[in-house]
Amino acid sequence: MKRIITALILVLQSSGAIHASESALDGLRSAVPPSALETVAAPEVKAPAPSDLSYKFDRVRNDIRRLNSDTAWLRSDLNRLESTARRIAQTNTADPFFQGELQRKAWELSRYANTAQSIGMDLRGLLGQAQKDQGLNSAARAIETDANSLLSRAQFDIENSAQRLEWAVRGIKPQLAGNAQWQAMDISRAARDLAGKARDISGDARTLVSNTQP
Numbered sequence: 001m002k003r004i005i006t007a008l009i010l011v012l013q014s015s016g017a018i019h020a021s022e023s024a025l026d027g028l029r030s031a032v033p034p035s036a037l038e039t040v041a042a043p044e045v046k047a048p049a050p051s052d053l054s055y056k057f058d059r060v061r062n063d064i065r066r067l068n069s070d071t072a073w074l075r076s077d078l079n080r081l082e083s084t085a086r087r088i089a090q091t092n093t094a095d096p097f098f099q100g101e102l103q104r105k106a107w108e109l110s111r112y113a114n115t116a117q118s119i120g121m122d123l124r125g126l127l128g129q130a131q132k133d134q135g136l137n138s139a140a141r142a143i144e145t146d147a148n149s150l151l152s153r154a155q156f157d158i159e160n161s162a163q164r165l166e167w168a169v170r171g172i173k174p175q176l177a178g179n180a181q182w183q184a185m186d187i188s189r190a191a192r193d194l195a196g197k198a199r200d201i202s203g204d205a206r207t208l209v210s211n212t213q214p
Contacts, residue, residue: 116197162191
């Protein structure tokens with residue numbers, strides 16, 4: 001009889017311990033905020049920009065760089081023509097090659113202005129496709145740097161040199177100038193057009209940097 005009573009006491013003690021453990025566990029569960037028990041979401045990894053879009057950025061930058069390179073000698077060419085115009089005006093001696101050189105330079109400047117217009121259209125197309133991406137933003141900043149260089153050359157070197165050339169040609173007597181004055185005006189007009197297109201490119205490049213800033 002004594003053994004039975006002892007076993008019953010042990011069973012009751014064991015049941016009490018289990019109940020106490022369950023009560024303690026329930027207390028811990030109630031103390032932890034429900035949000036802490038939820039599964040933590042993994043941070044979202046943004047996919048890189050499509051390779052074809054990156055290629056378009058690089059192509060626009062290369063086109064601007066090429067135009068920068070092609071126009072690098074225009075200032076010296078226009079200054080040389082200005083010197084020829086002043087020599088003709090001072091000596092009253094015609095130059096048989098002068099009008100032909102002016103005509104070629106007017107055509108060349110017009111072609112560069114058309115190239116700048118084409119680049120500007122491609123750049124504006126990128127504004128509608130731009131994404132917040134670090135790689136694209138770096139490419140956009142490179143485009144802006146090259147665009148600012150183009151604007152500086154077109155506005156302060158080419159346009160000013162073309163205007164001085166026109167003034168020098170106006171100083172030539174009409175019988176010696178022939179069509180030179182009209183050609184010099186065409187050069188000035190094309191130079192202003194190039195500077196205007198370069199200004200648009202620079203402004204759009206600045207917007208592109210903002211549109212791609214992560």
